[in-house]
């Protein structure tokens with residue numbers, strides 16, 4: 384299967400006595416690009432952590448193609464789900480190409496070398512994020528945006544059927560934001576990503592979920608979700624929403 388069917392059902396996450404997210408349900412059908420938006424601290428990263436199996440739900444379930452993600456063998460999950468996260472702490476003493484090659488690990492036997500097919504996947508992933516020219520550079524000397532692109536290339540190389548990304552456009556200049564989101568959207572995989580930029584979310588996502596104080600307050604196609612009322616209620620800002628005549632996507636103009 385080229386794309387995963389994701390079901391998050393009634394998930395509650397807590398840290399001590401504190402609720403991070405409460406009774407959240409979300410679906411991502413095979414091949415969809417789903418955006419998670421919401422203010423700082425609304426629970427986006429926490430919810431993504433439950434999906435890529437770092438934060439165990441206190442209640443509810445994350446189902447990947449019908450199976451409980453938390454019951455799957457780690458290796459099987461690694462062949463299905465790739466994550467690009469904020470706090471990756473990735474400070475590898477490796478060349479970029481070696482970092483990207485790590486994406487093949489779940490598909491290989493221990494210590495197996497790279498095959499020509501692996502090399503081809505690494506090359507195309509590097510090209511997809513405009514990082515081919517960085518291949519031989521030490522990863523730990525890249526700029527923030529270059530690192531982010533390399534980590535996305537590593538996730539692409541993993542050939543996941545579900546790709547989970549936390550703010551993938553963080554650090555990227557506008558051209559690379561558009562290129563990376565375009566590349567993600569073209570993938571056959573299902574994509575779940577947290578984004579702050581509502582206009583990018585509106586253009587690239589099939590559907591949006593809005594998290595506010597740990598709960599989903601709206602969901603649906605961007606044109607239905609992004610309304611002046613939502614901007615006021617969730618973000619506390621005034622804004623106008625129009626449909627752009629050329630892109631057909633809703634476009635938010637903030638009125639500070």
Ligand SMILES: Nc1ncnc2c1ncn2[C@@H]1O[C@H](COP(=O)(O)OP(=O)(O)OP(=O)(O)O)[C@@H](O)[C@H]1O
Nearest residue numbers: 398401402403421422423424425426427428429430
């Ligand atoms: N391990 C933890 N212990 C206690 N509180 C936590 C923990 N992890 C997250 N939180 C809190 O839970 C809330 C949700 O955090 P989370 O990182 O999921 O939000 P977010 O929507 O991703 O925010 P941002 O847009 O700022 O990245 C925040 O108030 C955060 O401070």
